[in-house]
Amino acid sequence: MRSPQENTIAAPRAxxxxxxxxxxxxxxxxxxxxxxxxxxxxxxEARLQKRLRAIGLGSYDEYCSYLFSPExxxxxxxxxxxxxxxxxxxxxxxxxxxxYLIENVVPELIRTKGAGIRRPFMVWSAxxxxxxxxxxxxxxxxxxxxxxxxxxxxxxxxxxxxxxxxTARDGIYDEERTQQIPFEFKRAYLMxxxxxxxxxxxxxxxxxxxxxxxxxxxxxxxxxxxxxMDVIFCRNVLIYFDHPxxxxxINRICKHLHPGGYLFTGHSETINGMRVxxxxxxxxxxxRTQL
Numbered sequence: 001m002r003s004p005q006e007n008t009i010a011a012p013r014a015x016x017x018x019x020x021x022x023x024x025x026x027x028x029x030x031x032x033x034x035x036x037x038x039x040x041x042x043x044x045e046a047r048l049q050k051r052l053r054a055i056g057l058g059s060y061d062e063y064c065s066y067l068f069s070p071e072x073x074x075x076x077x078x079x080x081x082x083x084x085x086x087x088x089x090x091x092x093x094x095x096x097x098x099x100y101l102i103e104n105v106v107p108e109l110i111r112t113k114g115a116g117i118r119r120p121f122m123v124w125s126a127x128x129x130x131x132x133x134x135x136x137x138x139x140x141x142x143x144x145x146x147x148x149x150x151x152x153x154x155x156x157x158x159x160x161x162x163x164x165x166x167t168a169r170d171g172i173y174d175e176e177r178t179q180q181i182p183f184e185f186k187r188a189y190l191m192x193x194x195x196x197x198x199x200x201x202x203x204x205x206x207x208x209x210x211x212x213x214x215x216x217x218x219x220x221x222x223x224x225x226x227x228x229m230d231v232i233f234c235r236n237v238l239i240y241f242d243h244p245x246x247x248x249x250i251n252r253i254c255k256h257l258h259p260g261g262y263l264f265t266g267h268s269e270t271i272n273g274m275r276v277x278x279x280x281x282x283x284x285x286x287x288r289t290q291l
Contacts, residue, residue: 014049014058014060015045016044018041020060021044024036024048024060024064025037025040025044027067027068028080028081028084030219031217032160032219033218035241044084045060048060050083051076054079055076067080081161082164085160088129090132090177091135091136091177091181092180092181092182093180093235093236094235098136098137098140100282100285101137101264102143104282105285106121106141109230109261109262110148113230113258113260116148117150117151120152121141121151121152121154121230121231122154122156122227122229122230123154123230123232124155124156124157124231124232124233125155125156126158126232126233126234126253127158127160127235127236128159128165129159129168130173131157131171132173132177133233134156134157135171135189135203135207135211138153138155138210139185139188139207141153141210153210154212155212156214156229157212158215159213159215159216160217161215162215165213165214170202171203173201173202175201176199188204189203189204189207190202190204218237218249223256225256227256229257229261230258230262231262231264232253232257232261232262232264233264234250234253234263234264234265235264235269236266236269238265239268243274246269247274247275250271250274250276250278251275251276254276254288259288259289262281262287263285263287264284264285265286266284267284270284271286
């Protein structure tokens, strides 16, 4: 099948049959773990319309024929996942987590594991979206390092969406999106654009050097990660999965968490009733059991 060419031809407003929606929703669930109930049909139509326009196709049937072909799986799957995933995030979201991290978790892991002293303190921001969470983690850990001589750290941010990961790597944000950052942190870690009319800021290179980004799909059997983490933030993403998928994802994540390491989840998420190697230690904070 000849691959469609990227262009700007406007496709007519397409209509998605319920049968086709079911096929797509099952495919999205299988590839990304994201639930797509019938109530999301209109949303899926609107988001995939962008892809129809981009590659010059006139119907969802044509789009699916391409998507499910070998070429489509190779070239279009990532683009499709990019447009259907929800990417909501902000700096210092659920700020009490960062306070608990610095006041309780980091000192405890320094004392018991030498984390950050004998080796870099490792933090993973799973489903990091456009980077606000990993950069927030880097800010608070950098502030901590200024008080504790010899403390070093590294932050990893991963997401399924290549589009938001590029934003994260660039570290450039609308100034309006930085309102939750404390003033002293803004002075230390943000650079304003030379053209003030653009209203843009960028994370300073010294902080960006502490943060690495890569694409990761929670549905993959092997995450391709060899490093172990002291702390994992996996917040406000489990809500998009059904209960069996949540349990599977947490167990996969825990394989990369040091025994005694900590997992932070979102305040609307719970691990209650799950068969996972974790014990709760605070509200939406759990600790990896010792092997």
